[in-house]
Amino acid sequence: MMKLTSIRASYFLGFAACLAIFLYSLYLQFNVGIQPCALCVLQRIVLVSIGLVFFLGSLFRVHKIAHIALGLLTTLLSVLGVALAGRQVWIQHFPGQSGDTCGASLQYMLKVLPFTEVLKNIFQGSAECTQIGWRFLSISLSEWSLFWFVIFLILSLWQLTKKV
Secondary structure: OOOOOOHHHHHHHHHHHHHHHHHHHHHHHHHHOOOOOHHHHHHHHHHHHHHHHHHHHHHOOOOHHHHHHHHHHHHHHHHHHHHHHHHHHHHHHOHHHHOOEOOOOHHHHHHHOOHHHHHHHHHHOEHHHHOOOOEEOOEEHHHHHHHHHHHHHHHHHHHHHOOO
16 A cells, blocks of 8 residues: 555656546547647647656656656656646737747648647647637636646656655
């Protein structure tokens, strides 16, 4: 039985949160009809990546080197998530200043453009990234995403400070 304060328990809590958030995003897409923009898709990829690292950390009793590697990986992924979600929040709050235009879907851009151009277009934002179609407690989906990536960042930094 794991103690709540153990490293493996914290990894499992992180994994459970990632899984719940990902499943809810799928529910919003397929049952409510909210289609993800390119930034949303990238945030989902980062979320699933964080969840997989948390899952690995919860499965195995890791030693010091693996513990540091997992902690650094979740920290880096969380920072990437904060950057993606933060960019979308910025685009939603300041749509005219972002240089956003109606753009192609992520799948289409990946087929026809070099990867560096795809990244540039994604971070520039598109008109669909500015839309706020869902709110809970007066907070948009992108703001919730930013909130959770900050929580994962704090959790991963906390895990790095724990001794194995």
